Amino acid sequence: MKRILIADCKQEISSFNPLPSQYEDFLIRHGEGLYEQRGRNQELGGALAVFEARPGVEIVPTICARAGSAGLLSAEGWKRLSEEVLAAIFAGLDGVDGIYVSLHGAMGADGELDPEGHLLEKLRQRVGPDMPIVISLDLHGILTDRMLRQVDGFSIYRTYPHVDFADTGRRAAELLLKLMEGGVNPVAARVVIPALVRGDELITKTGCYGDLLAECRRLEEEGSVLAAGIMIGNPFTDVPELCSQVLILTDADRATAEREATRLAQEFWPLRFRMQGKLVPLERAIAQARSIDGPVIFTDAADATSSGASGDSNAILAGLRRAGYGKRVLAQIVDAPAAAAAHAAGVGATLSLTLGGSIDPARFPPMPVRATVRLLSDGEASLETMKAPLRAGPTAVLTYDNVTIVVMSRSVSLFDRAMYYANGLDPEDFDLIVVKSPHTEFHMYDQWCARNFNVDAPGATSANLKSLGHRICARPVYPLDETVAFAPRASIYEL
Helix, strand or coil: CEEEEEEEEECCECCCCCCCECHHHEEEEEHHHHHHHCCCCCHHHHHHHHHHHCCCEEEEEEEEEEECCECCECHHHHHHHHHHHHHHHHHCCCCCCEEEEEECCCCCECCECCHHHHHHHHHHHHHCCCCCEEEEECCCCCCCHHHHCCCCEEEECCCCCCCCHHHHHHHHHHHHHHHHHCCCCEEEEEEEECECCCCHHHCCCCCHHHHHHHHHHHHHHHCCCCEEEEECCCCCCCCCCCCEEEEEEEECCHHHHHHHHHHHHHHHHHHHCCCCCCCEEHHHHHHHHHCCCCCEEEECHHHCHHHCCCCCCCHHHHHHHHHCCCCCEEEEEECHHHHHHHHHHCCCCEEEEEECCCCCCCCCCCEEEEEEEEEEECCEEECCCCCCEEECCCEEEEEECCEEEEEECCCCCCCCCHHHHHCCCCHHHCCEEEECCCCCCHHHCCCCCCEEEEEECCCCCCCCHHHCCCCCCCCCCECCCCCCCCCCCCEEEEC
16 A cells, blocks of 8 residues: 655745735645545646545545735744644655645745745655655746755646646646656756746747647657646746746656757747737726727736735726726725725615725725625635635625725635626626736636726736836846846756
8 A cells, every 4th residue: 555645735925915924814724624625626636536546545635725825924924834734744754655745836935935945845854865755836836946856756737827727736646656656767957047927928728838838748748758847937926036947857868858948948038028918008998998899808917816916906996987987897806994894884885985005005095985885795705717715704895986896805816707706796797897817717708808908007916027126036037137148058956
């Protein structure tokens, strides 16, 4: 009987969100609680399907700790979280033959800018050099040198918008089983590319980034490599090794790993210009929206909660008010004081309050409105694709003038329609819908809208990367710097 330990620890942060994350933001499950992901489109769900179908495998579930994207995790929160995660994993190590850890790659904490590296380093120190460890990562993660030195293999998302969570877990599980069978000597090549990217060309079904990831898939499926991926980091996670990077894993074939990693990096580099966000000035978007028949989307990627933004931007709402836009508007915002006031007043009440700027008032001056409470809820929902829980806290649907707005107490991922649906609202019933995510799955909005405007607005996740103020990441890096030289060079890791 082979025993496989599984664990999960995830959060994505924006260093430019002024509100620190806390331990309490994490949803934590221990032991049997990890089986909640069985059958779901999540990494552990995919891995469990592989492990449970293999005779002679016993699963040791330890801990799953997940938080929504937000600001830098506080020092106190990181201390408590890391100690709890490591204690749970260490308690399950007796008799274990292999380890799978599901990570994101874009965590960040006060005093520890490589949390995943810390966890993996402590784990490797405990289990020694011979224990197979495989991790899975979001393609928006940052696989650091420290992380790579602790593991024997990896699998990386291949889709954006992300739909292959379970498939990534499946590939990680199959790789771990192969390593546990013995006779495999993993060698990894890593090429760091000094470029930060954003924009429509990252949509893997239609963009040039997807063409490169198709090469990674081909290499894996042809069997010439064990794993291949191109990670583009989260440009809002300002940490020392923020970058794009190519990763190739082979069975003792250093030449192939180095050749393919270098080739893909060479192909990536000239595409960096295309892989930037194309932003439309807010005033122009509003003017054009007036003349368009059919619904339009205003993409507020600068306040994308799934990338770590605060969610309290009222920039688009204020712009619509200034311009006198009169069609039906649907929007969402994180504003705990406004949600609390609505719950205190009750359904049907009309009250004066402010919307926006409850977290980041320097960027978003609070906007006074006189609003009517249309619906109150507990803010509970589930993501459309992943079915992962959303817990936005006390939530209210308010209306003022021509605007209907879902007001949440806590930030949750808004890359689908879940919070609209959970509060009795169908985006297709409105003329202008604000979406706080750089991209969503095609059928959710783009399939039926007349136009999607990627609006240039302030925020902690703005695609105008030069506006953010990076201080920590390695420089020079495109597009923060005008002149960046690049000659691909592979670092080799004999894992």
